[in-house]
Amino acid sequence: MNRFVDLILGIRAVLLREMLLLKVKVGRFGYVFYSLMSPLIYLAAFGFGFGSRVRFDGVAYELFLIQGLICMTSMNNAYNLVMTSVSFGRLSSKSFQSLITAPVSPVAIMAGLVLSGMLRGFIAALVIVGAGTLLFGVFALSWLSVLALLLNLMFFASLGVVVGLMIRDMESSALIMNFFIMPMSFFSGTFFPIDSLPGVLRGIVTLFPLAHTNIIMRAPALDKPVLVSVLVLLLATLMAGGAGVRAMSRYSE
Amino acid sequence: MILRAQGLRKAYGRLQAVDDVSLEIAAGEIFGLLGPNGAGKTTVIKMICTLTRADAGTVRINGHDIRSHALQARGALAVVPQENNLDGELSVVDNLRIYAALRRVSVAPNRIRQVIGEFGLEDKARVPVQKLSGGQKRRVMIARVMLAEPELILLDEPTLGLDPSIRREIWNIIMQIRQRGTAILLTTHYTDEAESLCDRVAIMSRGRIRHCGTPQELVAAAGSFVLETAAADGCRVFRLFGDRDAIAREIGMEPPSGQYTVRAARLEDVVAAVETGS
Ligand SMILES: Nc1ncnc2c1ncn2[C@@H]1O[C@H](COP(=O)(O)OP(=O)(O)OP(=O)(O)O)[C@@H](O)[C@H]1O
Ligand SMILES: [Mg+2]
Numbered sequence: 001m002n003r004f005v006d007l008i009l010g011i012r013a014v015l016l017r018e019m020l021l022l023k024v025k026v027g028r029f030g031y032v033f034y035s036l037m038s039p040l041i042y043l044a045a046f047g048f049g050f051g052s053r054v055r056f057d058g059v060a061y062e063l064f065l066i067q068g069l070i071c072m073t074s075m076n077n078a079y080n081l082v083m084t085s086v087s088f089g090r091l092s093s094k095s096f097q098s099l100i101t102a103p104v105s106p107v108a109i110m111a112g113l114v115l116s117g118m119l120r121g122f123i124a125a126l127v128i129v130g131a132g133t134l135l136f137g138v139f140a141l142s143w144l145s146v147l148a149l150l151l152n153l154m155f156f157a158s159l160g161v162v163v164g165l166m167i168r169d170m171e172s173s174a175l176i177m178n179f180f181i182m183p184m185s186f187f188s189g190t191f192f193p194i195d196s197l198p199g200v201l202r203g204i205v206t207l208f209p210l211a212h213t214n215i216i217m218r219a220p221a222l223d224k225p226v227l228v229s230v231l232v233l234l235l236a237t238l239m240a241g242g243a244g245v246r247a248m249s250r251y252s253e
Numbered sequence: 254m255i256l257r258a259q260g261l262r263k264a265y266g267r268l269q270a271v272d273d274v275s276l277e278i279a280a281g282e283i284f285g286l287l288g289p290n291g292a293g294k295t296t297v298i299k300m301i302c303t304l305t306r307a308d309a310g311t312v313r314i315n316g317h318d319i320r321s322h323a324l325q326a327r328g329a330l331a332v333v334p335q336e337n338n339l340d341g342e343l344s345v346v347d348n349l350r351i352y353a354a355l356r357r358v359s360v361a362p363n364r365i366r367q368v369i370g371e372f373g374l375e376d377k378a379r380v381p382v383q384k385l386s387g388g389q390k391r392r393v394m395i396a397r398v399m400l401a402e403p404e405l406i407l408l409d410e411p412t413l414g415l416d417p418s419i420r421r422e423i424w425n426i427i428m429q430i431r432q433r434g435t436a437i438l439l440t441t442h443y444t445d446e447a448e449s450l451c452d453r454v455a456i457m458s459r460g461r462i463r464h465c466g467t468p469q470e471l472v473a474a475a476g477s478f479v480l481e482t483a484a485a486d487g488c489r490v491f492r493l494f495g496d497r498d499a500i501a502r503e504i505g506m507e508p509p510s511g512q513y514t515v516r517a518a519r520l521e522d523v524v525a526a527v528e529t530g531s
Contacts, residue, residue, distance in 0.1 A: 006324075006357075013354035017340070020351065024342045024381075094338035101302050102355035103328035252306035253299065 007111075010104035014112025017099075018085060022120060035080070036127055039073040043131055046191065056193050057218070064218070066132035066140040068190035070125045071213045074149055078121030078157040079181065082113050086164025087173060097253075106248035110161060110241060117157030118150075125149055144226070148216035151233040155209050158240035165247045189214035209236050254313075255280050255329075255405045255436040256301070261310035263296050270296045272460035274310075278405070278436050283427065285447040286440040287520075288457035289528050294440040295335050297457075298409045301438070302332040315404055331356070331398035335409040335440075337390045341383030345374055345393050348382055349400060356401040365400070372396040372426075388419045395426060406430060408439040412446060424450060444521040454520070456527050463527045468520045475523040480504075481514040493518055493526055 025031045047062050054061040089096030099109055133139050141149075167173055187197065188210035194202055205211050212229035219226040256278040263271040271293040278284045286294045299305035301312050303319050303326070311318060317325040339348050346365060353360045369378050372392045377385055382393060391411070398406055411427070412420040427450055430437060441447055447454045448468045455465040464471050476493030480500050484490050494500045500515055 009354075009357050013351065013357070016354050017351045020343055020347050021340065089340075093341055094334075094336060095340045097304055097334065097338045098352065098355060101304055101327055101332060103324045103357065104355055105324060250306075251304075253304050 007105065007108050010102075010108030011112040011115065013102070013104060014099065014109050015116055018081075018113065018116030019119075021085060022081065022116070035077050036073070036124060039069045039076075039124075039128055040131055042191075043069055043128065044135065047132075047136055059218070060138070062132070062136040063138050063140060064193075065191065066128065066136070066138060067145060067217045068214060069128050069132075070140060070145070070149060071152055071188070071210060071217055072185045072190045073128050074121040074125040074152050075156045075185065075210055075213070076121075076181070077124040078117040078153045079160040079163075081120045082117035082157050082160030083164040083173060085116075086113065086161055087167055087170060090164070091167075091170060100248070100251050106245045109248055110158075110244045113161050114154065114157040114241070114244075117160055118153040121153045121157065122149070125153075144219050144222060145217045147230070148213050151216070151230065151237070152210070152213040155233055155237040155240060158237055158244055161244040162240050162247065165244065165251070184208045184210050187211075189218075209233055254278065255282075255315055256438065257311075257313045258297075258301060259311050261297060261300055261312070262308045263293075263300060263305065264308055269460050271300070271307075274457075274460075274462055276438075276455065276462075278438055280404070280436055281431060281434045282453065283431055283437045283439065283451045285451035285454040286438065286457055287442070287444065287447055287454055287524055288440075289442075292457040293460040294457055295409055298332065298334070298407050298438070298440060302330060302407055303327060304332075328356075329403055330405045330407065331401045331403040332407040333391075333394045333398055333409065333411060335413070337382075337387075337394065339382045339390060339393060339397075342381055344379045344381055345369065345385075346378050348393060349397055352397045353400045358401055360400055368396045368399055371399075388415045391415065391423070392419075395423065399430075402433075403435065405436045405438065408437060410440055410442070412441070412443065420446075444519065444524055448520050456524055458527050464523070471523050472518050472520060475518065475526060477518050479514075479516050479518045479522050481516070482509040483511040483513075485510070491522055491525060493522055 043065065046065055050061045052060040052062060056064045086096065129140055163173070163176060187201070187205050188194070188208045194205050194211060197205060209232070212232045215229045216226055254277050256276060258274065258276045261271055261274040262269070274297055276284070286297065288294055296305065300307045301319070303323060313319070314326040315329045317329065319326040340351070346369070349365050349368065353365070369375060372395070374389065374392060374396065377389060382390060385393065395411070408427070412423050415423065424446070427437060427439070439450070451468065453465065453467055454471065455462045456471070457463065464474070466474070476495050478494045478497060478500055480492045480494060480503065482490050494503070497515070
């Protein structure tokens with residue numbers, strides 16, 4: 001019981017710090033622009049450009065696009081917030097030292113960081129949902145897509161912690177962005193179905209967690225293939241979470 | 254004992270930064286770690302506060318092993334590092350709030366205001382920390398650990414680069430902390446600081462503790478008198494002697510060419526002797 005209270009208080013403290021840091025950042029125009037403007041531009045450009053003349057999987061393109069952008073935007077926001085916060089705190093401001101030397105368990109630090117990333121990614125996703133409704137009169141959320149969104153947020157926030165703990169300098173974060181996150185966001189079914197890809201590429205893409213988010217996001221019902229995608233994301237989250245806790249408890253400068 | 258560190262070692266590549274360091278600090282004691290740049294003082298502090306993993310050795314804080322009971326050990330200790338590690342974008346108040354939450358001390362808002370007042374930071378309370386001067390940042394970092402009320406405080410170079418009046422102010426704060434029964438481990442380059450604050454000091458050089466004791470004991474052991482002479486190139490040469498007779502004999506055997514001075518030794522002379530390896 002006591003340990004549970006400790007855990008909750010630890011999570012709360014970590015979350016408080018992230019939220020205060022986020023509040024400062026949101027005040028800067030460039031920050032909001034970077035995290036929300038580009039998906040909104042994609043939404044308007046491709047949405048008006050192709051409109052309902054194009055249909056994928058029997059769905060009007062607007063809906064397809066909005067759902068893809070929810071996946072992509074939530075990924076980017078959850079991952080980036082946490083990755084930047086951890087790596088900046090470790091390598092630049094050194095304020096990560098205050099977390100690591102506090103009487104807060106690695107599990108609580110991990111959970112607090114992941115929750116903060118999820119929260120920000122969730123808000124960004126809601127902006128996309130709202131924009132989709134306003135611009136195209138399409139409300140994109142079903143209960144399955146909310147599940148997809150939560151799984152996506154949880155995995156990419158956890159990945160953000162792990163990458164933030166591992167990188168040696170701030171430059172390598174750009175490398176990971178350009179070689180992993182960027183291609184993933186374009187090929188995982190955000191703008192067009194994965195089926196349009198040639199066989200080999202399709203095989204590679206099914207290894208991308210974001211591809212599974214897209215599958216769940218657009219599924220009409222929780223059938224067997226969708227369940228597989230859910231399990232893949234859960235497993236990936238478990239692995240990232242475990243790696244994060246492990247790296248945190250072995251932390252040494 | 255509040256702190257019991259035994260056989261600490263840390264190597265960075267080929268460099269043995271800390272080599273078999275052991276320390277014990279009692280409740281309410283102020284212990285000073287003295288030594289030149291690169292002696293390994295900060296590395297010792299980082300190993301004690303669990304920021305750096307020791308290659309070997311154990312640390313117990315108030316009986317809690319820092320490895321097996323990390324959370325209890327961390328709860329009993331607070332550290333003011335050599336380099337500022339505040340969240341620069343956040344205000345003084347927010348930095349204190351976060352620290353209090355992390356330390357799990359439920360502090361009323363007026364307690365934070367009170368600490369800010371004690372440290373003369375009222376007009377900076379809402380200012381982002383990155384806009385403060387070096388001395389103000391240092392005060393925020395010390396104010397922060399005051400919220401936690403730990404049993405042991407680690408202060409790494411608490412007065413480095415501060416002006417004399419703030420140095421005195423920080424000395425006063427350190428004395429006040431001791432009055433509450435809190436033990437302090439501080440590192441410093443300033444021997445006057447160690448002499449006026451510390452109950453015991455250890456002199457470190459190249460990763461090892463060379464001498465440990467009260468400042469008076471160290472001076473007595475190294476030699477209570479100093480013979481200061483001028484070498485041919487004009488440099489001053491300091492040598493420690495146990496008593497005046499030994500100095501008289503030395504001068505009799507080898508009269509100094511220029512002027513010379515004989516005076517009572519200070520801790521500074523002992524530290525300098527360790528640093529030059531004599
Ligand atoms: N992270 C690190 N990687 C490699 N070498 C390190 C690292 N940290 C410290 N060192 C080396 O270990 C030695 C001891 O450093 P430390 O910072 O403990 O000295 P110090 O006594 O605190 O010095 P100062 O008085 O300058 O603060 C130095 O030679 C330093 O270069
Ligand atoms: Mg140092």
